[in-house]
Structures are given as C-alpha cells and as structure tokens.
Amino acid sequence: MRLLLAEDNRELAHWLEKALVQNGFAVDCVFDGLAADHLLHSEMYALAVLDINMPGMDGLEVVQRLRKRGQTLPVLLLTARSAVAGSCKRSQRRRR
Helix, strand or coil, X not given: CEEEEECCCHHHHHHHHXXXXXXXXXXXXXXXXXXXXXXXXXXXCCEEEEECCCCXXXXXXXXXXXXXXXXXXXXXXXXXXXXXXXXHHHHHHHHC
C-alpha cells in the first residue's frame, strides 16, 4: 500500500516513515503542505497521513483541496494541538 506522509518535523517524519516501511508500506514523505497538495493532485495513494500544522499550507486546507477535487482517499491527521475537534467541525461546515 502506497501512502503519503506529510510532517514538517523531520525527526518525527523519519521515525514515522521508518515504522511504516517496516510494516510493509511504501511511503512518500514531504515536509510541507504545498508539496503534499501537489503530490496528492498528481500521484495515486491509498492513504494520506498529514500533520495539521505545516508550513505553506496546513493539513486541514490540504484536505479541503483534496475533497474539492473529488478525491476520496482516507486521511489521517496528526497534531500536537490540544483542541482539534472544533477545527475539524469548522472544516466540515465550510465544505457544505
């Protein structure tokens, strides 16, 4: 299974990528939201793992753009934030 990992903390990205590869995943890793959006638009993935707080474009905006293009692949959002539920709900309301 091929997935995209987008995490701006390079040390964390390295460890996540290593763990995913060791468990049989093919991983493309990028460090900002713009690169993630570009790859999600031009490549095929089974899953996207996105940090919410990234330079260039945050993970929630990447998901919004993904959905506007009609792409339905599953997305797992990573964050260090303590309050994310409100952000996700606001994101869902904007799509309607």
